[in-house]
Amino acid sequence: MRNVFVVIRREYIYRVRNRWFIVGTLALPAAILGVIALSAMSEARRSNRDRVLPIIDHSGVLYDLVAGRLPSSFEPERVATTPEALEEVAERARERTISGYLVLDAETLTSGKATFHGDHAPRTLTRIRMQQAVVRSALQVRLSATDSGAQVEDLLSGGEIDFESVSDEAPEEGAREIGMAVGFAGAMVLYMVILIYGMMVMRSVLEEKTSRVVEVIISSVRPWELMLGKILGVGAVALTQVGIWALAVTLLLTVGLPYLIAFRPELGNASELLQYLPAVGALVIFVAFFILGYLLFSSLYAAVAAMCSTEEEAQQTQFPVTLLVMIPIFFMSSIMEDPNSTLSTVLSLVPFFSPIVMLPRYLGGAPLWQVGLSMVFMVITIGGVAWVAGRIYRVGILMQGKRPTLPELWRWVKEAG
Amino acid sequence: MSSDIAIRLEGVTKRFGEHTAVRDLHMSIPRGCIYGLLGPNGSGKTTTLRMIMGILHPDEGVVRLLGGDPDDIRQKRVGYLPEERGVYRKMKVLEQLEFMGEIRGLARKEAARRAGDWLDRLGLGDWKEKKVEDLSKGMQQKVQFIATVIHDPELLILDEPFSGLDPINQDVLEDIVREFHRRGTTILFSTHLMAQAEQLCEYVCLISKAEKVLDGALKDLKAQEREGVVAVKFDGSDGWLAGPEVASIEKVDRGVHLLLHEGADHQAILRRGVESGAVIHHFELVEPSLHEIFIRHAGGDAVGDAGLPRDLQRAEAVS
Numbered sequence: 001m002r003n004v005f006v007v008i009r010r011e012y013i014y015r016v017r018n019r020w021f022i023v024g025t026l027a028l029p030a031a032i033l034g035v036i037a038l039s040a041m042s043e044a045r046r047s048n049r050d051r052v053l054p055i056i057d058h059s060g061v062l063y064d065l066v067a068g069r070l071p072s073s074f075e076p077e078r079v080a081t082t083p084e085a086l087e088e089v090a091e092r093a094r095e096r097t098i099s100g101y102l103v104l105d106a107e108t109l110t111s112g113k114a115t116f117h118g119d120h121a122p123r124t125l126t127r128i129r130m131q132q133a134v135v136r137s138a139l140q141v142r143l144s145a146t147d148s149g150a151q152v153e154d155l156l157s158g159g160e161i162d163f164e165s166v167s168d169e170a171p172e173e174g175a176r177e178i179g180m181a182v183g184f185a186g187a188m189v190l191y192m193v194i195l196i197y198g199m200m201v202m203r204s205v206l207e208e209k210t211s212r213v214v215e216v217i218i219s220s221v222r223p224w225e226l227m228l229g230k231i232l233g234v235g236a237v238a239l240t241q242v243g244i245w246a247l248a249v250t251l252l253l254t255v256g257l258p259y260l261i262a263f264r265p266e267l268g269n270a271s272e273l274l275q276y277l278p279a280v281g282a283l284v285i286f287v288a289f290f291i292l293g294y295l296l297f298s299s300l301y302a303a304v305a306a307m308c309s310t311e312e313e314a315q316q317t318q319f320p321v322t323l324l325v326m327i328p329i330f331f332m333s334s335i336m337e338d339p340n341s342t343l344s345t346v347l348s349l350v351p352f353f354s355p356i357v358m359l360p361r362y363l364g365g366a367p368l369w370q371v372g373l374s375m376v377f378m379v380i381t382i383g384g385v386a387w388v389a390g391r392i393y394r395v396g397i398l399m400q401g402k403r404p405t406l407p408e409l410w411r412w413v414k415e416a417g
Numbered sequence: 418m419s420s421d422i423a424i425r426l427e428g429v430t431k432r433f434g435e436h437t438a439v440r441d442l443h444m445s446i447p448r449g450c451i452y453g454l455l456g457p458n459g460s461g462k463t464t465t466l467r468m469i470m471g472i473l474h475p476d477e478g479v480v481r482l483l484g485g486d487p488d489d490i491r492q493k494r495v496g497y498l499p500e501e502r503g504v505y506r507k508m509k510v511l512e513q514l515e516f517m518g519e520i521r522g523l524a525r526k527e528a529a530r531r532a533g534d535w536l537d538r539l540g541l542g543d544w545k546e547k548k549v550e551d552l553s554k555g556m557q558q559k560v561q562f563i564a565t566v567i568h569d570p571e572l573l574i575l576d577e578p579f580s581g582l583d584p585i586n587q588d589v590l591e592d593i594v595r596e597f598h599r600r601g602t603t604i605l606f607s608t609h610l611m612a613q614a615e616q617l618c619e620y621v622c623l624i625s626k627a628e629k630v631l632d633g634a635l636k637d638l639k640a641q642e643r644e645g646v647v648a649v650k651f652d653g654s655d656g657w658l659a660g661p662e663v664a665s666i667e668k669v670d671r672g673v674h675l676l677l678h679e680g681a682d683h684q685a686i687l688r689r690g691v692e693s694g695a696v697i698h699h700f701e702l703v704e705p706s707l708h709e710i711f712i713r714h715a716g717g718d719a720v721g722d723a724g725l726p727r728d729l730q731r732a733e734a735v736s
């Protein structure tokens with residue numbers, strides 16, 4: 001057992017200190033931080049030119065309503081309807097001290113149409129916000145003629161579709177949708193991490209084999225100790241990296257997001273995202289499937305490397321294993337569509353697919369017993385796969401030359417005593 | 418197995434497909450000696466050492482090590498330097514040696530201390546924190562040699578340890594091997610350089626074409642072979658040298674060495690020479706060199722490459 005730890009330690013230190021590990025680990029948080037910083041900066045640099053919105057109200061009743069409804073990223077400015085004032089605001093637009101101005105007239109009250117005068121069309125989001133403010137204000141004016149102001153106010157600020165579940169189990173619809181999205185993101189991270197670190201195990205085995213270091217090591221360390229130590233060592237590297245990412249994302253969301261919202265009030269809704277961040281249960285399942293999936297596939301990748309003598313050979317031989325990791329991705333859209341269909345359920349219980357399929361299904365409302373069952377299946381499969389892979393590894397690492405054929409491989413498995 | 422034998426091979430045979438790499442090899446390596454396994458390229462030396470190290474399994478016969486379970490003994494008590502120099506190229510020198518010491522049972526600190534001493538001694542003290550791949554080939558070889566001996570093994574198995582080293586470093590390595598020998602370590606090494614073996618070995622085993630030609634203590638072999646080589650200096654034609662007694666003729670400094678067949682009558686050659694009219698200045702039975710012993714017993718053609726291409730051997734190593 002001591003040897004296993006010595007191997008783990010070597011593998012871990014060697015990989016964590018690697019330049020690419022450091023770059024890769026910092027890249028993700030840096031990218032997120034970059035996006036936040038960029039959008040905050042662009043907001044800070046947004047000049048009055050973009051913020052100030054002169055409004056010419058020919059209808060005479062709309063200005064206050066529209067101005068009140070515009071989000072705080074606009075600074076509405078009332079323009080008098082005198083020819084001098086009109087000429088002046090047009091001049092400002094031509095000189096580009098403002099990006100444009102909005103004209104409301106009598107027709108706005110009947111058709112909801114308004115005109116933006118500027119040197120270029122406003123951004124889609126800006127346009128939608130102006131449109132909402134204008135249309136709702138127009139409606140308010142029209143409805144107030146017959147109904148009481150308070151009723152109209154309620155109606156115009158409403159417009160939500162509430163969801164009420166008919167069963168006891170199903171989660172709230174909004175939570176489910178966001179849960180699925182989080183689950184999808186989680187599945188993609190699992191897919192990536194299993195592939196990246198499975199391949200790292202493969203390269204590590206191959207490196208020892210092609211450099212023949214293994215011939216020296218294997219006289220002092222038993223093959224199963226070397227293989228186990230390697231898989232656990234690389235696994236610890238993976239956990240370190242994913243842990244750093246998780247920590248960074250959490251920090252960015254809890255510390256960085258409010259900062260961002262402070263700069264961009266129109267993103268205020270984003271803070272609601274926080275409440276949908278995966279609960280502890282989902283996090284446990286994520287980590288469990290990561291560990292199980294990694295153990296399963298890294299043993300397969302170790303066996304693949306043991307069979308091969310060159311990098312090129314390994315690249316070819318690993319394909320079936322990689323395909324096995326990828327298959328769930330092909331079905332991801334059907335799974336997202338209906339996480340509880342027969343197809344989704346069956347896929348999630350196939351041990352090679354469970355790590356990637358089960359997390360979105362769980363967040364999409366799959367029962368916990370299915371999660372548990374898939375884990376039991378996986379543990380059994382890992383036992384079998386590790387047994388076979390261990391035997392292939394044991395014979396393969398000391399063999400040089402051509403790759404074994406399938407019958408030869410079978411003989412290795414049978415004869416490695 | 419008697420306690421004064423470190424390694425014993427009993428009827429060991431290894432085949433790679435159709436080709437037999439080692440045939441029915443018997444070998445006893447006494448404890449505490451320097452033992453040379455000699456033979457031309459492809460004669461089966463590396464295969465033999467790999468079987469002793471458990472990297473290959475003999476098809477027939479047994480390998481015994483220090484009178485115990487070979488797997489246990491290899492784990493901590495043997496140092497093996499393979500022919501193909503394997504190192505973790507991207508690891509730092511000191512860390513690599515620490516790791517090698519640790520897997521052989523040393524505590525990390527102890528391994529680091531010993532690695533440091535060795536590196537200083539071999540002139541690599543300034544390279545401790547460098548990556549192995551930044552070292553020259555000769556330096557890498559030294560690092561690997563340190564890795565082989567860092568746990569102070571009872572048994573050293575070195576496959577062509579001197580190849581690729583310059584003469585100065587060959588001497589350094591020879592000194593270290595002698596030093597281990599003085600401390601009681603059993604040393605088995607393979608080489609195709611007869612002259613080197615002659616200087617270093619107490620015992621030798623000569624193999625050719627997968628089979629043992631002869632083995633034993635070097636001084637006994639030389640004594641046995643005393644009647645086998647004649648040094649001749651002469652003027653005149655050399656036609657008389659060849660004859661039924663002579664296995665081969667070697668040109669040496671001034672004159673020739675005649676390697677005789679087993680039990681040949683050297684006086685017959687002398688008579689033939691006198692009759693041929695050659696002027697013979699010198700005709701003396703001399704102690705043969707290892708090289709000459711080898712050629713007498715294996716025949717001149719045995720010196721040539723006698724084996725399969727290496728890649729083919731490996732491809733079938735486990736099948």
